[in-house]
Amino acid sequence: MFDFLDQSPYLLPLMIFFGRIIDVTLGTLRIIFVSKGERYKAPLIGFFEVFIWVVVISQILSRANDMTAYLSYAAGYATGNFIGILIEQRIAFGIVLCRIYTNKNGLDVIRLLKECGHGATLVHGTGSVDKVDIIETVIERKEMKGIAQKLTQFDPNLFYVIEDVRTKQNGIFYKRPSIFSRWRPGK
Template sequence: MFDFLDVYPWLLPVMIFFGRIFDVSLGTLRIIFVSKGERYIAPVIGFFEVFIWVVIISQILIRANDLVAYLSYAAGYASGNYVGILLEQRIAYGIILCRIYTQKNGMELVQILNKMNFGATMTHGKGSTNEVDIIETVIDRNQMRNLEATLTGFDANIFYVIEDVRTKQNGIFAKRKNILTRWRVGK
């Protein structure tokens, strides 16, 4: 299947390097989907991850007998970790809980969040120096940039923490956009 590598042996390190990038990047995504409970997506990604790894490792065991192939394997692994992290940040898959602490009027922020179709809950608390309003909202992770811009626009000294959430149920959540919504009647 890879007889061309006998004719062009310089392609082996290139194939190893890029194969490892794909394989490790898929591994990173698989771990994310496993941690989010995506039992149908994770096995499919795992299949392709292991398939690529087996192909690469078999070519290393058959043909690789020099330091360049070994270095390209290690460099592909390191680069794959980096690319996997970039992909994970770009996809921003999952749900997060944002807990917001402000010394300004929290009801104003709740109303702003409601206009953005984010459900929000507010409680009062005592901070180390003053009274604070604590606002909690659960959003899709890919909406965090919009939320950050809104929060800093509301209060330049705002403090917030973010936690991963595995599931959500029975709340006020923004409607998900779907590719089919543009063709559905009434939308």
Template sequence: MFDFLDQYPYLLPVIIFFGRIIDVTLGTLRIIFVSKGEKYKAPIIGFFEVFIWIVIISQIFSRANDLLAYISYAAGYATGNYVGIIIESRIAFGVLVCRIYTNKEPSSLVRMIKNRGYGVTVMEGMGSIMKAWVVEAVVERKALKEIDQYITNFDKNTFYTAEDVRIRQKGIFPEPTSFFNRWRPGK
């Protein structure tokens, strides 16, 4: 499969490096999909992850006999972790529960979040010092930056947390858009 490496041995560290980047990136994404309960995506990604790993490790065992190959293996691993995290943050896969704690009456914030298409629950209570409100909304992870902007516009001193949600059922969420409907004329 890699017979050309006998003629061009200097390419082996390059192939190892980039193979490990792909392998570890897929591994990072697989772990994320497993943690989100994606039982169909995780095994497919895992298949390609292990296939690439076997190909790379077989080349290391059969040809690699220098420190540069070993360093490229380790560097590919480290870079793959970094790339996997960047890709995961770009796709922003998943759902979060956003809990907002404020001392300011939250009706304008609630209106902003509702206008975005999400359901909102408001609870009134007593904080450490004074009256407080807790505003909760289950939102797509992709929308967190927008929700953060709403919170900042509402009151820059407001405290909030966001936690992963593994499963959601029912509730009020924006109408999902199909990948293909985004570019359809008239929509």
């Protein structure tokens, strides 16, 4: 199947390097989907991850006998981890709980979140220095950056904590417009 590698042995390190990048990137994404409970996406990605790994490792075991191939394997692994993390940050898959602590009026934060299409819960508390309002909201992870900017504009001294959430149920979650909604009459 890979007889061309016998005529062009310089292609083997490249094949190993890029194969490992794809394999490890898929592995990183698979782990993320497993941790989020995505039981259909994780096995599908795992299938392709292992298939690529078997192809690459078989070529290493049958042909690779120099340091260049071994370094390509290690460099592909490291690069695959890096690219997997970049892709994961880019797709920002999942939902998060954002817990916001402010000395200002928490109702104003709730209004700000409502304008952005998010429900929130307000609790009054006592901090180490003064009284604080604690606001909790559950949002899509990809929206967190924009929300954080608006919160910081509202109160530069605001403190917030973000936690990953596996599932959500029975809350006030505004429906986002779909790209298909404009073609569906009556919606």
